[in-house]
Amino acid sequence: xxxxxxxxxxxxxxxxxxxxxxxxxxxxxxxxxxxxxxxxxxxxxxxxxxxxxxxxxxxxxxxxxxxxxxxxxxxxxxxxxxxxxxxxxxxxxxxxxxxxxxxxxxxxxxxxxxxxxxxxxxxxxxxxxxxxxxxxxxxxxxxxxxxxxxxxxxxxxxxxxxxxxxxxxxxxxxxxxxxxxxxxxxxxxxxxxxxxxxxxxxxxxxxxxxxxxxxxxxxxxxxxxxxxxxxxxxxxx
Numbered sequence: 001x002x003x004x005x006x007x008x009x010x011x012x013x014x015x016x017x018x019x020x021x022x023x024x025x026x027x028x029x030x031x032x033x034x035x036x037x038x039x040x041x042x043x044x045x046x047x048x049x050x051x052x053x054x055x056x057x058x059x060x061x062x063x064x065x066x067x068x069x070x071x072x073x074x075x076x077x078x079x080x081x082x083x084x085x086x087x088x089x090x091x092x093x094x095x096x097x098x099x100x101x102x103x104x105x106x107x108x109x110x111x112x113x114x115x116x117x118x119x120x121x122x123x124x125x126x127x128x129x130x131x132x133x134x135x136x137x138x139x140x141x142x143x144x145x146x147x148x149x150x151x152x153x154x155x156x157x158x159x160x161x162x163x164x165x166x167x168x169x170x171x172x173x174x175x176x177x178x179x180x181x182x183x184x185x186x187x188x189x190x191x192x193x194x195x196x197x198x199x200x201x202x203x204x205x206x207x208x209x210x211x212x213x214x215x216x217x218x219x220x221x222x223x224x225x226x227x228x229x230x231x232x233x234x235x236x237x
Contacts, residue, residue: 006136007125009211010154011097013090016141016207021082026143028078029109029227042070042113049073049108050121052186063186064119067220070111075229083107083229086141090207097209098136100235107231112150117220120155120195121184122162123212123232134235138216141207143227150226152208155195155215162193162215183215209233 050064087104
């Protein structure tokens with residue numbers, strides 16, 4: 001059974017990656033980017049991880065990443081193997097935060113250059129309680145921080161617009177689940193809702209967990225590059 005608290009989790013796994021793994025992952029991504037990768041996976045990119053019902057990919061990119069960002073999905077095989085091993089190694093700690101966790105989705109590599117950021121949003125959980133795959137939380141791990149800016153943040157609020165007392169069947173009870181698919185900057189109600197922001201700058205190699213009902217985003221980079229991997233932790237019934 002999935003408890004609603006798991007989708008509201010905020011936690012960390014220190015030493016998720018070892019220093020040697022960080023070095024190997026950084027080298028693998030530098031090699032994959034090559035001479036033209038930053039342009040090819042950033043300014044020339046036409047698809048995005050993010051989607052908004054009734055919006056095109058270009059419109060979703062404008063809402064979520066107004067200044068763009070670099071995305072590589074899937075990552076090179078060397079990186080994928082290291083990250084899969086890290087998840088397996090950290091599974092006892094991950095399951096202390098997320099008891100219903102069964103697996104991790106494919107990872108994505110992202111970079112933020114000066115001016116780039118991600119606007120606040122909620123990932124969301126499967127709206128259908130019979131869906132065999134239920135998303136619990138996002139996970140991110142930084143390889144290297146920007147010189148200035150680029151902090152990850154979560155936001156909290158007591159405003160009633162985000163919440164609804166509802167219960168699903170089959171042992172799945174999303175009580176107080178967020179009420180709208182459009183819990184992002186495409187919706188005026190979300191943009192104008194008062195929230196409190198909590199910024200964090202974890203040690204490289206530390207994994208951050210943020211529940212799929214937690215508002216989150218990335219601050220604008222002011223100098224340097226923010227380099228990280230992200231994925232999603234799920235329950236497969």
